Amino acid sequence: MCTAVTYKKDDFYFGRTLDYEFSYGEEIAVTPRNYPFRFRETGDISNHYAIIGTAHIADGYPLYYDAVNEKGLAAAGLNFVGNAHYREKINGMDNVAQFELIPWILCKCQNLCEARKLLEKINITNTPFSDKFPVAELHWIISDKTGSITLESVKDGIKIYDNPAGVLTNNPPFDMQMFNLNNYRNLSAKTPEIPTFSSALPFSEYSRGLGALGLPGDLSSQSRFVRATFVKENSVCEPDENSCVSQVFHIMDSVAQPRGCCELKNGEYEITVYTVCYNADKVIYYYTTYDNRQITAVDINRENLNSDALLHYPMKTGEQILFQN
Template identity: 65%
Template sequence: MCTAATYKTEDFYFGRTLDYECSYGEEIVIMPRNFRLQFLNMGVCESHYAVIGTAHIAKGYPLFYDAMNEKGLCMAGLNFVGNARYFKNAPDKDNVAQYEFIPYILGKCADVNEAKELISKINITDTPFDEQMPAGQLHWIIADRNSAITVESVSDGIKVYDNPIGVLTNNPPFDEQMFRLNDYMHLSRKQPQNNFSDKLELKTYSRGMGAIGLPGDLSSQSRFVRVAFVKANSVSAKGETESVSQFFHILGSVDQQRGCCEVKDKEYEITIYTSCCNADKGIYYYTTYDNHRISAVDMRKENLDGNELISYPMITEEKINYQN
Protein backbone atom coordinates (compact mmCIF):
# COMPACT_ATOMS: atom_id res chain seq x y z
CA MET A 1 0.00 0.00 0.00
CA CYS A 2 1.31 3.46 -0.87
CA THR A 3 0.45 7.15 -0.98
CA ALA A 4 1.63 9.77 -3.49
CA ALA A 5 1.21 13.54 -3.41
CA THR A 6 2.21 16.80 -5.07
CA TYR A 7 3.07 20.10 -3.37
CA LYS A 8 4.02 23.55 -4.64
CA THR A 9 5.66 26.58 -3.02
CA GLU A 10 8.27 28.45 -5.09
CA ASP A 11 9.20 25.07 -6.60
CA PHE A 12 7.19 21.98 -7.46
CA TYR A 13 7.50 18.85 -5.33
CA PHE A 14 6.34 15.29 -5.87
CA GLY A 15 6.79 12.14 -3.85
CA ARG A 16 5.35 9.02 -2.34
CA THR A 17 5.50 6.49 0.44
CA LEU A 18 6.29 2.87 -0.39
CA ASP A 19 4.47 0.68 2.12
CA TYR A 20 5.25 -3.02 2.01
CA GLU A 21 6.49 -5.85 4.20
CA CYS A 22 9.87 -6.28 2.51
CA SER A 23 12.40 -4.46 0.36
CA TYR A 24 13.56 -5.55 -3.09
CA GLY A 25 16.92 -3.83 -2.95
CA GLU A 26 15.71 -0.53 -4.39
CA GLU A 27 18.24 2.22 -5.06
CA ILE A 28 18.27 5.84 -6.18
CA VAL A 29 18.88 5.47 -9.92
CA ILE A 30 19.72 8.06 -12.55
CA MET A 31 19.01 7.09 -16.15
CA PRO A 32 21.09 9.49 -18.30
CA ARG A 33 19.97 10.73 -21.68
CA ASN A 34 21.91 8.19 -23.74
CA PHE A 35 21.13 5.04 -21.76
CA ARG A 36 19.90 2.55 -24.36
CA LEU A 37 16.25 1.69 -23.71
CA GLN A 38 15.21 -1.49 -25.46
CA PHE A 39 11.41 -1.78 -25.48
CA LEU A 40 9.64 -5.07 -26.16
CA ASN A 41 7.49 -3.75 -28.99
CA MET A 42 8.48 -0.12 -29.46
CA GLY A 43 12.02 -0.58 -30.70
CA VAL A 44 15.13 1.01 -29.24
CA CYS A 45 15.30 4.50 -27.74
CA GLU A 46 18.92 5.62 -27.92
CA SER A 47 18.31 9.17 -26.63
CA HIS A 48 15.67 10.48 -24.23
CA TYR A 49 15.16 12.76 -21.25
CA ALA A 50 17.30 12.03 -18.20
CA VAL A 51 15.38 10.47 -15.31
CA ILE A 52 16.00 10.05 -11.57
CA GLY A 53 13.99 7.94 -9.16
CA THR A 54 13.82 4.87 -6.99
CA ALA A 55 14.24 1.65 -8.92
CA HIS A 56 15.26 -1.96 -8.65
CA ILE A 57 17.90 -2.69 -11.29
CA ALA A 58 17.38 -6.12 -12.84
CA LYS A 59 19.54 -7.40 -15.70
CA GLY A 60 20.79 -3.85 -16.20
CA TYR A 61 17.25 -2.45 -16.57
CA PRO A 62 15.78 0.16 -14.17
CA LEU A 63 12.41 -0.97 -12.83
CA PHE A 64 11.24 2.40 -11.52
CA TYR A 65 8.82 2.71 -8.60
CA ASP A 66 8.65 6.50 -8.90
CA ALA A 67 10.72 9.04 -10.78
CA MET A 68 11.00 12.49 -12.36
CA ASN A 69 12.68 13.60 -15.54
CA GLU A 70 14.88 16.60 -16.24
CA LYS A 71 11.89 18.58 -17.57
CA GLY A 72 10.01 18.33 -14.26
CA LEU A 73 7.52 15.61 -15.17
CA CYS A 74 6.96 13.15 -12.32
CA MET A 75 5.37 9.72 -12.12
CA ALA A 76 4.72 6.98 -9.55
CA GLY A 77 3.12 3.55 -9.70
CA LEU A 78 0.95 2.44 -6.78
CA ASN A 79 -0.65 -0.93 -6.05
CA PHE A 80 -4.07 -1.35 -7.65
CA VAL A 81 -4.66 -5.01 -6.88
CA GLY A 82 -7.86 -6.53 -8.18
CA ASN A 83 -8.68 -3.63 -10.50
CA ALA A 84 -5.65 -3.36 -12.80
CA ARG A 85 -6.00 -5.17 -16.12
CA TYR A 86 -3.40 -5.40 -18.87
CA PHE A 87 -3.80 -6.83 -22.35
CA LYS A 88 -2.14 -8.74 -25.16
CA ASN A 89 -0.59 -6.77 -28.00
CA ALA A 90 -3.07 -4.70 -30.01
CA PRO A 91 -2.33 -4.12 -33.72
CA ASP A 92 -3.55 -0.51 -33.73
CA LYS A 93 -1.79 0.63 -30.52
CA ASP A 94 1.67 1.38 -29.16
CA ASN A 95 2.18 -1.73 -27.04
CA VAL A 96 4.09 -0.89 -23.87
CA ALA A 97 4.70 -3.50 -21.18
CA GLN A 98 3.60 -2.56 -17.68
CA TYR A 99 7.19 -2.42 -16.38
CA GLU A 100 8.19 -0.13 -19.28
CA PHE A 101 5.47 2.44 -18.67
CA ILE A 102 7.41 4.84 -16.40
CA PRO A 103 10.61 5.04 -18.51
CA TYR A 104 8.53 5.21 -21.70
CA ILE A 105 6.51 8.22 -20.51
CA LEU A 106 9.29 10.06 -18.66
CA GLY A 107 11.80 9.40 -21.43
CA LYS A 108 9.58 11.00 -24.08
CA CYS A 109 7.30 13.56 -22.40
CA ALA A 110 8.13 17.02 -21.03
CA ASP A 111 4.78 17.69 -19.34
CA VAL A 112 1.37 16.23 -18.51
CA ASN A 113 -0.20 17.35 -21.80
CA GLU A 114 2.43 15.45 -23.79
CA ALA A 115 1.91 12.44 -21.53
CA LYS A 116 -1.85 12.52 -22.17
CA GLU A 117 -1.27 12.56 -25.92
CA LEU A 118 1.16 9.64 -25.77
CA ILE A 119 -1.10 7.60 -23.45
CA SER A 120 -4.00 7.98 -25.91
CA LYS A 121 -2.04 5.75 -28.30
CA ILE A 122 -0.85 3.19 -25.73
CA ASN A 123 -1.96 -0.32 -24.87
CA ILE A 124 -0.37 -1.52 -21.61
CA THR A 125 0.52 -5.18 -22.05
CA ASP A 126 0.68 -7.96 -19.50
CA THR A 127 4.12 -9.23 -20.55
CA PRO A 128 6.16 -9.84 -17.37
CA PHE A 129 9.75 -8.69 -16.99
CA ASP A 130 10.71 -12.33 -16.45
CA GLU A 131 9.23 -15.51 -15.00
CA GLN A 132 10.14 -14.50 -11.44
CA MET A 133 8.72 -10.98 -11.80
CA PRO A 134 5.08 -10.93 -12.98
CA ALA A 135 3.46 -7.67 -14.05
CA GLY A 136 2.58 -5.64 -10.96
CA GLN A 137 -1.04 -4.55 -10.57
CA LEU A 138 -0.63 -0.77 -10.53
CA HIS A 139 -2.17 2.55 -11.37
CA TRP A 140 -0.16 5.75 -11.79
CA ILE A 141 -0.09 9.42 -10.90
CA ILE A 142 1.65 11.71 -13.41
CA ALA A 143 2.23 15.35 -12.53
CA ASP A 144 4.05 18.54 -13.45
CA ARG A 145 3.93 21.92 -11.71
CA ASN A 146 0.66 22.83 -13.47
CA SER A 147 -1.50 19.70 -13.30
CA ALA A 148 -1.78 16.04 -12.37
CA ILE A 149 -3.56 13.02 -13.83
CA THR A 150 -4.27 9.47 -12.70
CA VAL A 151 -3.91 6.63 -15.22
CA GLU A 152 -5.66 3.30 -14.75
CA SER A 153 -5.59 0.32 -17.10
CA VAL A 154 -8.80 -1.57 -16.26
CA SER A 155 -11.02 -4.17 -17.89
CA ASP A 156 -12.54 -1.71 -20.38
CA GLY A 157 -9.29 0.01 -21.29
CA ILE A 158 -7.13 2.89 -20.13
CA LYS A 159 -8.79 5.59 -18.06
CA VAL A 160 -7.15 8.99 -17.65
CA TYR A 161 -8.56 11.17 -14.87
CA ASP A 162 -7.70 14.76 -14.09
CA ASN A 163 -6.41 14.77 -10.52
CA PRO A 164 -7.17 18.20 -9.02
CA ILE A 165 -6.11 17.26 -5.47
CA GLY A 166 -2.74 15.84 -6.59
CA VAL A 167 -3.01 12.77 -4.32
CA LEU A 168 -3.29 9.04 -5.04
CA THR A 169 -3.40 5.90 -2.90
CA ASN A 170 -4.44 2.37 -3.88
CA ASN A 171 -7.98 1.02 -4.13
CA PRO A 172 -10.73 1.87 -4.96
CA PRO A 173 -10.45 3.38 -8.47
CA PHE A 174 -9.55 7.06 -8.51
CA ASP A 175 -13.01 8.42 -9.32
CA GLU A 176 -14.33 6.65 -6.22
CA GLN A 177 -11.49 8.01 -4.11
CA MET A 178 -12.37 11.54 -5.18
CA PHE A 179 -16.10 11.01 -4.61
CA ARG A 180 -15.42 9.97 -1.01
CA LEU A 181 -14.13 13.47 -0.24
CA ASN A 182 -17.76 14.63 -0.33
CA ASP A 183 -18.24 12.86 3.00
CA TYR A 184 -15.65 15.13 4.61
CA MET A 185 -16.56 18.58 3.32
CA HIS A 186 -17.39 19.60 6.90
CA LEU A 187 -13.77 19.23 8.05
CA SER A 188 -11.92 22.46 8.80
CA ARG A 189 -8.62 23.73 10.10
CA LYS A 190 -10.69 26.08 12.29
CA GLN A 191 -12.44 25.30 15.55
CA PRO A 192 -16.06 24.18 14.97
CA GLN A 193 -19.23 26.09 15.73
CA ASN A 194 -22.22 24.48 17.40
CA ASN A 195 -24.51 23.48 14.55
CA PHE A 196 -25.85 20.46 16.41
CA SER A 197 -28.69 22.25 18.21
CA ASP A 198 -29.45 25.77 19.40
CA LYS A 199 -31.05 24.18 22.44
CA LEU A 200 -27.76 22.71 23.69
CA GLU A 201 -24.78 24.67 24.97
CA LEU A 202 -22.03 22.69 23.26
CA LYS A 203 -18.45 23.92 23.50
CA THR A 204 -15.07 23.03 22.14
CA TYR A 205 -12.80 21.45 24.73
CA SER A 206 -9.59 20.94 22.75
CA ARG A 207 -7.64 22.40 19.88
CA GLY A 208 -7.99 20.65 16.53
CA MET A 209 -11.65 19.78 16.86
CA GLY A 210 -12.44 21.05 13.37
CA ALA A 211 -10.76 17.90 12.05
CA ILE A 212 -12.79 15.50 14.18
CA GLY A 213 -13.88 12.69 11.90
CA LEU A 214 -10.72 12.71 9.77
CA PRO A 215 -10.02 8.98 9.34
CA GLY A 216 -6.94 7.63 11.06
CA ASP A 217 -6.82 4.00 9.93
CA LEU A 218 -4.34 2.59 7.42
CA SER A 219 -6.77 1.67 4.63
CA SER A 220 -6.00 3.21 1.27
CA GLN A 221 -9.25 5.19 1.12
CA SER A 222 -8.65 6.66 4.57
CA ARG A 223 -5.07 7.54 3.69
CA PHE A 224 -6.33 9.32 0.56
CA VAL A 225 -8.73 11.45 2.61
CA ARG A 226 -6.12 12.20 5.27
CA VAL A 227 -3.35 13.29 2.91
CA ALA A 228 -5.82 15.27 0.79
CA PHE A 229 -6.91 17.20 3.92
CA VAL A 230 -3.36 17.71 5.24
CA LYS A 231 -2.05 18.83 1.85
CA ALA A 232 -5.00 21.15 1.17
CA ASN A 233 -4.45 22.90 4.50
CA SER A 234 -0.67 22.78 4.52
CA VAL A 235 1.29 26.00 5.07
CA SER A 236 5.05 26.43 4.86
CA ALA A 237 7.66 28.99 4.02
CA LYS A 238 8.78 29.01 0.38
CA GLY A 239 12.44 28.10 0.88
CA GLU A 240 13.86 24.74 -0.11
CA THR A 241 14.50 23.43 3.38
CA GLU A 242 11.10 24.52 4.66
CA SER A 243 9.28 23.14 1.61
CA VAL A 244 11.02 19.78 1.72
CA SER A 245 10.45 19.49 5.46
CA GLN A 246 6.75 20.28 5.04
CA PHE A 247 6.38 17.75 2.25
CA PHE A 248 7.75 14.99 4.46
CA HIS A 249 5.31 16.06 7.17
CA ILE A 250 2.42 15.80 4.69
CA LEU A 251 3.30 12.22 3.81
CA GLY A 252 4.22 11.56 7.42
CA SER A 253 0.52 11.77 8.21
CA VAL A 254 0.15 8.29 6.65
CA ASP A 255 3.32 6.61 7.92
CA GLN A 256 2.85 2.91 8.62
CA GLN A 257 4.51 1.62 11.80
CA ARG A 258 5.72 -1.95 12.15
CA GLY A 259 3.11 -3.99 13.98
CA CYS A 260 -0.03 -2.09 12.98
CA CYS A 261 -0.70 -3.80 9.64
CA GLU A 262 -0.12 -7.56 9.71
CA VAL A 263 -0.17 -9.05 6.20
CA LYS A 264 0.96 -12.56 7.22
CA ASP A 265 1.81 -14.21 10.50
CA LYS A 266 4.49 -11.95 12.06
CA GLU A 267 4.97 -10.03 8.79
CA TYR A 268 4.05 -6.36 8.90
CA GLU A 269 3.66 -3.66 6.30
CA ILE A 270 5.80 -0.60 7.00
CA THR A 271 6.72 2.60 5.20
CA ILE A 272 9.94 1.35 3.63
CA TYR A 273 10.80 4.76 2.19
CA THR A 274 9.31 8.19 1.59
CA SER A 275 10.46 10.29 -1.35
CA CYS A 276 10.29 13.98 -2.21
CA CYS A 277 11.40 15.25 -5.63
CA ASN A 278 12.13 18.87 -6.30
CA ALA A 279 11.05 18.65 -9.92
CA ASP A 280 12.40 22.11 -10.78
CA LYS A 281 15.90 21.53 -9.40
CA GLY A 282 16.21 17.81 -10.13
CA ILE A 283 16.90 16.81 -6.53
CA TYR A 284 15.56 13.51 -5.17
CA TYR A 285 15.17 13.48 -1.37
CA TYR A 286 14.23 10.43 0.68
CA THR A 287 13.96 8.92 4.15
CA THR A 288 13.69 5.25 5.11
CA TYR A 289 11.93 3.41 7.91
CA ASP A 290 15.05 3.24 10.07
CA ASN A 291 16.66 6.47 8.91
CA HIS A 292 14.64 9.63 9.44
CA ARG A 293 17.47 11.91 8.34
CA ILE A 294 16.71 13.32 4.89
CA SER A 295 19.18 12.18 2.23
CA ALA A 296 19.41 13.68 -1.26
CA VAL A 297 20.75 12.90 -4.74
CA ASP A 298 21.05 15.78 -7.23
CA MET A 299 20.74 14.54 -10.80
CA ARG A 300 22.30 17.73 -12.18
CA LYS A 301 25.58 16.94 -10.42
CA GLU A 302 25.96 13.87 -12.64
CA ASN A 303 26.86 13.51 -16.31
CA LEU A 304 23.39 13.42 -17.81
CA ASP A 305 24.79 12.81 -21.28
CA GLY A 306 26.20 9.43 -20.26
CA ASN A 307 24.99 6.01 -21.36
CA GLU A 308 25.31 4.00 -18.14
CA LEU A 309 22.96 3.89 -15.18
CA ILE A 310 24.12 5.72 -12.06
CA SER A 311 22.92 4.32 -8.75
CA TYR A 312 23.19 5.15 -5.06
CA PRO A 313 22.16 2.65 -2.38
CA MET A 314 19.56 3.93 0.05
CA ILE A 315 20.95 4.86 3.45
CA THR A 316 18.80 2.76 5.76
CA GLU A 317 20.50 3.01 9.15
CA GLU A 318 19.35 5.68 11.62
CA LYS A 319 21.67 8.68 11.99
CA ILE A 320 21.27 10.15 15.46
CA ASN A 321 22.78 13.56 16.18
CA TYR A 322 24.19 13.60 19.73
CA GLN A 323 24.43 17.13 21.09
CA ASN A 324 26.51 16.37 24.18
Protein backbone atom coordinates (compact mmCIF):
# COMPACT_ATOMS: atom_id res chain seq x y z
CA MET A 1 0.00 0.00 0.00
CA CYS A 2 1.24 3.52 -0.71
CA THR A 3 0.32 7.19 -0.56
CA ALA A 4 1.28 10.00 -2.95
CA VAL A 5 0.88 13.72 -2.19
CA THR A 6 1.58 16.99 -3.99
CA TYR A 7 2.45 20.27 -2.27
CA LYS A 8 2.83 23.76 -3.72
CA LYS A 9 4.61 26.78 -2.26
CA ASP A 10 7.03 28.88 -4.32
CA ASP A 11 8.20 25.54 -5.78
CA PHE A 12 6.23 22.42 -6.57
CA TYR A 13 6.81 19.28 -4.47
CA PHE A 14 5.78 15.69 -5.13
CA GLY A 15 6.00 13.02 -2.43
CA ARG A 16 5.10 9.39 -1.90
CA THR A 17 5.50 6.54 0.54
CA LEU A 18 6.11 2.96 -0.54
CA ASP A 19 4.48 0.64 1.98
CA TYR A 20 5.26 -3.06 1.69
CA GLU A 21 6.54 -5.96 3.75
CA PHE A 22 10.01 -5.93 2.16
CA SER A 23 12.25 -3.96 -0.17
CA TYR A 24 12.99 -4.94 -3.77
CA GLY A 25 16.42 -3.31 -3.56
CA GLU A 26 15.21 -0.06 -5.07
CA GLU A 27 17.73 2.66 -5.85
CA ILE A 28 17.78 6.30 -6.91
CA ALA A 29 18.12 6.15 -10.69
CA VAL A 30 19.07 8.94 -13.11
CA THR A 31 18.46 8.39 -16.82
CA PRO A 32 20.35 11.09 -18.73
CA ARG A 33 19.02 12.56 -21.94
CA ASN A 34 20.81 10.10 -24.19
CA TYR A 35 20.08 6.87 -22.33
CA PRO A 36 18.35 4.61 -24.91
CA PHE A 37 14.85 3.58 -23.87
CA ARG A 38 13.72 0.64 -25.97
CA PHE A 39 9.94 0.45 -25.77
CA ARG A 40 8.36 -2.85 -26.75
CA GLU A 41 5.77 -1.49 -29.19
CA THR A 42 6.26 2.27 -29.61
CA GLY A 43 9.89 2.25 -30.75
CA ASP A 44 13.18 3.43 -29.29
CA ILE A 45 13.82 6.85 -27.80
CA SER A 46 17.51 7.69 -27.64
CA ASN A 47 17.17 11.40 -26.84
CA HIS A 48 14.67 12.63 -24.26
CA TYR A 49 14.18 14.61 -21.07
CA ALA A 50 16.42 13.51 -18.20
CA ILE A 51 14.65 11.65 -15.38
CA ILE A 52 15.40 10.96 -11.71
CA GLY A 53 13.39 8.62 -9.53
CA THR A 54 13.11 5.44 -7.51
CA ALA A 55 13.64 2.27 -9.50
CA HIS A 56 14.60 -1.36 -9.37
CA ILE A 57 17.43 -1.82 -11.85
CA ALA A 58 17.00 -5.00 -13.91
CA ASP A 59 19.41 -5.84 -16.72
CA GLY A 60 20.49 -2.21 -16.88
CA TYR A 61 16.90 -0.97 -17.18
CA PRO A 62 15.24 1.31 -14.56
CA LEU A 63 11.87 -0.07 -13.52
CA TYR A 64 10.59 3.20 -12.09
CA TYR A 65 8.21 3.30 -9.12
CA ASP A 66 8.11 7.11 -9.15
CA ALA A 67 10.07 9.81 -10.94
CA VAL A 68 10.28 13.42 -12.09
CA ASN A 69 11.81 14.74 -15.29
CA GLU A 70 14.02 17.78 -15.75
CA LYS A 71 11.01 19.89 -16.77
CA GLY A 72 9.15 19.28 -13.49
CA LEU A 73 6.62 16.65 -14.55
CA ALA A 74 6.23 13.89 -11.93
CA ALA A 75 4.56 10.47 -11.89
CA ALA A 76 4.15 7.59 -9.45
CA GLY A 77 2.58 4.15 -9.68
CA LEU A 78 0.64 2.82 -6.67
CA ASN A 79 -0.86 -0.61 -6.03
CA PHE A 80 -4.35 -1.05 -7.46
CA VAL A 81 -4.77 -4.78 -6.93
CA GLY A 82 -8.03 -6.31 -8.09
CA ASN A 83 -9.07 -3.29 -10.16
CA ALA A 84 -6.17 -2.79 -12.58
CA HIS A 85 -6.80 -4.45 -15.93
CA TYR A 86 -4.41 -4.40 -18.88
CA ARG A 87 -4.99 -5.55 -22.43
CA GLU A 88 -3.30 -7.17 -25.37
CA LYS A 89 -1.90 -4.98 -28.14
CA ILE A 90 -4.57 -2.92 -29.96
CA ASN A 91 -3.86 -1.70 -33.48
CA GLY A 92 -4.04 2.06 -33.89
CA MET A 93 -3.29 2.73 -30.23
CA ASP A 94 -0.10 3.65 -28.39
CA ASN A 95 0.63 0.25 -26.84
CA VAL A 96 2.72 0.82 -23.72
CA ALA A 97 3.60 -1.94 -21.29
CA GLN A 98 2.73 -1.29 -17.66
CA PHE A 99 6.42 -1.15 -16.67
CA GLU A 100 7.16 1.37 -19.45
CA LEU A 101 4.48 3.89 -18.55
CA ILE A 102 6.43 6.29 -16.31
CA PRO A 103 9.47 6.65 -18.60
CA TRP A 104 7.24 6.81 -21.68
CA ILE A 105 5.42 9.84 -20.28
CA LEU A 106 8.41 11.56 -18.68
CA CYS A 107 10.61 11.08 -21.75
CA LYS A 108 8.12 12.81 -24.02
CA CYS A 109 6.22 15.39 -21.97
CA GLN A 110 7.41 18.56 -20.31
CA ASN A 111 4.14 19.36 -18.54
CA LEU A 112 0.75 17.98 -17.54
CA CYS A 113 -0.98 19.44 -20.59
CA GLU A 114 1.31 17.47 -22.90
CA ALA A 115 0.82 14.33 -20.78
CA ARG A 116 -2.97 14.58 -21.12
CA LYS A 117 -2.58 14.83 -24.90
CA LEU A 118 -0.17 11.89 -25.03
CA LEU A 119 -2.55 9.67 -23.05
CA GLU A 120 -5.46 10.16 -25.48
CA LYS A 121 -4.46 7.07 -27.50
CA ILE A 122 -2.83 4.94 -24.81
CA ASN A 123 -3.43 1.23 -24.35
CA ILE A 124 -1.60 -0.18 -21.31
CA THR A 125 -0.59 -3.73 -22.17
CA ASN A 126 -0.10 -6.78 -20.00
CA THR A 127 3.42 -7.38 -21.34
CA PRO A 128 5.80 -8.36 -18.50
CA PHE A 129 9.35 -7.03 -18.33
CA SER A 130 10.58 -10.62 -18.08
CA ASP A 131 9.59 -14.00 -16.67
CA LYS A 132 11.09 -12.89 -13.34
CA PHE A 133 8.83 -9.85 -13.02
CA PRO A 134 5.06 -10.40 -13.13
CA VAL A 135 2.93 -7.48 -14.26
CA ALA A 136 2.18 -5.20 -11.30
CA GLU A 137 -1.41 -4.02 -10.79
CA LEU A 138 -1.09 -0.24 -10.54
CA HIS A 139 -2.73 3.09 -11.11
CA TRP A 140 -0.85 6.37 -11.46
CA ILE A 141 -0.80 9.99 -10.35
CA ILE A 142 0.79 12.41 -12.84
CA SER A 143 1.44 15.96 -11.67
CA ASP A 144 3.16 19.24 -12.25
CA LYS A 145 2.84 22.70 -10.72
CA THR A 146 -0.45 23.25 -12.58
CA GLY A 147 -2.29 20.23 -11.17
CA SER A 148 -2.68 16.44 -11.15
CA ILE A 149 -4.48 13.66 -12.95
CA THR A 150 -5.07 10.03 -12.02
CA LEU A 151 -4.70 7.34 -14.68
CA GLU A 152 -6.44 3.98 -14.27
CA SER A 153 -6.67 1.05 -16.67
CA VAL A 154 -9.71 -1.02 -15.65
CA LYS A 155 -12.05 -3.50 -17.32
CA ASP A 156 -14.15 -0.62 -18.65
CA GLY A 157 -11.08 0.87 -20.34
CA ILE A 158 -8.75 3.76 -19.66
CA LYS A 159 -9.95 6.31 -17.08
CA ILE A 160 -8.27 9.70 -16.75
CA TYR A 161 -9.54 11.75 -13.82
CA ASP A 162 -8.77 15.31 -12.83
CA ASN A 163 -7.26 15.04 -9.35
CA PRO A 164 -7.96 18.31 -7.49
CA ALA A 165 -6.79 16.77 -4.20
CA GLY A 166 -3.33 16.01 -5.58
CA VAL A 167 -3.40 12.80 -3.52
CA LEU A 168 -3.52 9.11 -4.42
CA THR A 169 -3.59 5.90 -2.38
CA ASN A 170 -4.80 2.47 -3.49
CA ASN A 171 -8.30 0.95 -3.69
CA PRO A 172 -11.11 1.77 -4.28
CA PRO A 173 -10.98 3.50 -7.69
CA PHE A 174 -10.19 7.19 -7.65
CA ASP A 175 -13.70 8.50 -8.31
CA MET A 176 -14.94 6.62 -5.23
CA GLN A 177 -12.07 8.03 -3.14
CA MET A 178 -13.02 11.56 -4.12
CA PHE A 179 -16.71 10.99 -3.42
CA ASN A 180 -15.86 9.61 0.03
CA LEU A 181 -14.35 12.99 0.97
CA ASN A 182 -17.93 14.28 1.20
CA ASN A 183 -18.29 12.32 4.44
CA TYR A 184 -15.60 14.49 6.06
CA ARG A 185 -16.60 17.96 4.84
CA ASN A 186 -17.21 19.11 8.43
CA LEU A 187 -13.59 18.58 9.52
CA SER A 188 -11.53 21.67 10.29
CA ALA A 189 -8.17 22.67 11.67
CA LYS A 190 -10.10 25.04 13.94
CA THR A 191 -12.29 24.04 16.85
CA PRO A 192 -15.92 24.97 16.10
CA GLU A 193 -17.01 27.90 18.26
CA ILE A 194 -20.69 26.95 18.25
CA PRO A 195 -21.64 23.27 18.69
CA THR A 196 -24.08 22.10 16.02
CA PHE A 197 -25.08 18.92 17.90
CA SER A 198 -27.47 20.76 20.20
CA SER A 199 -27.87 24.23 21.66
CA ALA A 200 -29.53 22.85 24.78
CA LEU A 201 -26.66 20.66 25.99
CA PRO A 202 -23.48 21.83 27.72
CA PHE A 203 -20.38 21.19 25.59
CA SER A 204 -16.88 21.90 26.86
CA GLU A 205 -13.81 22.56 24.77
CA TYR A 206 -11.76 19.96 26.66
CA SER A 207 -8.95 19.59 24.11
CA ARG A 208 -7.29 21.25 21.18
CA GLY A 209 -7.89 19.71 17.78
CA LEU A 210 -11.61 19.03 18.20
CA GLY A 211 -12.26 20.37 14.70
CA ALA A 212 -10.62 17.25 13.26
CA LEU A 213 -12.61 14.84 15.42
CA GLY A 214 -13.62 11.99 13.12
CA LEU A 215 -10.55 12.12 10.91
CA PRO A 216 -9.79 8.43 10.24
CA GLY A 217 -6.59 7.16 11.80
CA ASP A 218 -6.39 3.60 10.51
CA LEU A 219 -4.01 2.33 7.81
CA SER A 220 -6.56 1.40 5.14
CA SER A 221 -6.09 3.04 1.76
CA GLN A 222 -9.42 4.87 1.92
CA SER A 223 -8.63 6.31 5.35
CA ARG A 224 -5.12 7.30 4.26
CA PHE A 225 -6.60 9.16 1.30
CA VAL A 226 -8.80 11.23 3.61
CA ARG A 227 -6.07 11.82 6.17
CA ALA A 228 -3.39 12.77 3.64
CA THR A 229 -5.79 15.15 1.89
CA PHE A 230 -6.82 16.82 5.16
CA VAL A 231 -3.24 17.21 6.39
CA LYS A 232 -2.03 18.50 3.03
CA GLU A 233 -4.89 21.01 2.69
CA ASN A 234 -4.23 22.40 6.16
CA SER A 235 -0.43 22.41 6.03
CA VAL A 236 1.39 25.68 6.66
CA CYS A 237 5.10 26.34 6.31
CA GLU A 238 7.63 28.98 5.28
CA PRO A 239 8.49 29.10 1.56
CA ASP A 240 12.21 28.28 1.89
CA GLU A 241 13.49 24.93 0.65
CA ASN A 242 14.28 23.30 3.99
CA SER A 243 10.91 24.24 5.47
CA CYS A 244 9.01 22.93 2.45
CA VAL A 245 10.91 19.66 2.27
CA SER A 246 10.44 19.16 5.99
CA GLN A 247 6.72 19.90 5.67
CA VAL A 248 6.24 17.34 2.90
CA PHE A 249 7.87 14.69 5.07
CA HIS A 250 5.57 15.67 7.95
CA ILE A 251 2.55 15.28 5.65
CA MET A 252 3.79 11.85 4.58
CA ASP A 253 4.48 10.90 8.21
CA SER A 254 0.74 11.24 8.87
CA VAL A 255 0.17 8.10 6.76
CA ALA A 256 3.38 6.20 7.57
CA GLN A 257 3.14 2.57 8.64
CA PRO A 258 5.19 1.47 11.67
CA ARG A 259 6.18 -2.18 11.87
CA GLY A 260 3.67 -4.25 13.79
CA CYS A 261 0.47 -2.33 13.03
CA CYS A 262 -0.38 -4.04 9.73
CA GLU A 263 0.17 -7.78 10.09
CA LEU A 264 0.15 -9.92 6.96
CA LYS A 265 1.10 -13.60 6.93
CA ASN A 266 3.93 -15.67 8.35
CA GLY A 267 4.80 -12.97 10.85
CA GLU A 268 5.33 -10.32 8.15
CA TYR A 269 4.32 -6.69 8.59
CA GLU A 270 3.76 -3.92 6.10
CA ILE A 271 6.01 -0.91 6.76
CA THR A 272 6.85 2.34 5.05
CA VAL A 273 9.92 1.10 3.19
CA TYR A 274 10.84 4.57 1.94
CA THR A 275 9.43 8.07 1.71
CA VAL A 276 10.47 10.40 -1.10
CA CYS A 277 9.97 14.11 -1.67
CA TYR A 278 10.86 15.70 -4.99
CA ASN A 279 11.38 19.37 -5.54
CA ALA A 280 10.05 19.06 -9.08
CA ASP A 281 11.07 22.60 -10.04
CA LYS A 282 14.68 22.26 -8.92
CA VAL A 283 14.68 18.49 -9.70
CA ILE A 284 16.12 17.36 -6.37
CA TYR A 285 15.28 13.96 -4.86
CA TYR A 286 14.99 13.77 -1.05
CA TYR A 287 14.30 10.53 0.79
CA THR A 288 14.18 8.67 4.08
CA THR A 289 13.93 4.93 4.70
CA TYR A 290 12.32 2.95 7.48
CA ASP A 291 15.58 2.60 9.41
CA ASN A 292 17.13 5.90 8.35
CA ARG A 293 15.10 8.95 9.30
CA GLN A 294 17.79 11.41 8.21
CA ILE A 295 16.83 13.15 4.97
CA THR A 296 19.27 12.33 2.17
CA ALA A 297 19.30 14.11 -1.20
CA VAL A 298 20.38 13.50 -4.80
CA ASP A 299 20.49 16.54 -7.11
CA ILE A 300 20.04 15.71 -10.80
CA ASN A 301 21.76 18.98 -11.72
CA ARG A 302 25.08 17.65 -10.43
CA GLU A 303 25.09 14.86 -13.01
CA ASN A 304 26.15 14.82 -16.65
CA LEU A 305 22.70 14.86 -18.19
CA ASN A 306 24.01 14.53 -21.74
CA SER A 307 25.42 11.07 -21.01
CA ASP A 308 23.94 7.80 -22.30
CA ALA A 309 24.83 5.83 -19.16
CA LEU A 310 22.28 5.00 -16.48
CA LEU A 311 23.31 6.32 -13.06
CA HIS A 312 22.07 4.83 -9.81
CA TYR A 313 22.70 5.23 -6.11
CA PRO A 314 21.79 2.68 -3.44
CA MET A 315 19.53 4.04 -0.72
CA LYS A 316 21.12 4.65 2.66
CA THR A 317 19.05 2.35 4.85
CA GLY A 318 21.04 2.30 8.11
CA GLU A 319 19.99 4.67 10.89
CA GLN A 320 22.20 7.77 11.15
CA ILE A 321 22.05 9.42 14.58
CA LEU A 322 23.76 12.68 15.43
CA PHE A 323 25.09 12.88 18.98
CA GLN A 324 25.22 16.46 20.30
CA ASN A 325 27.55 15.74 23.20
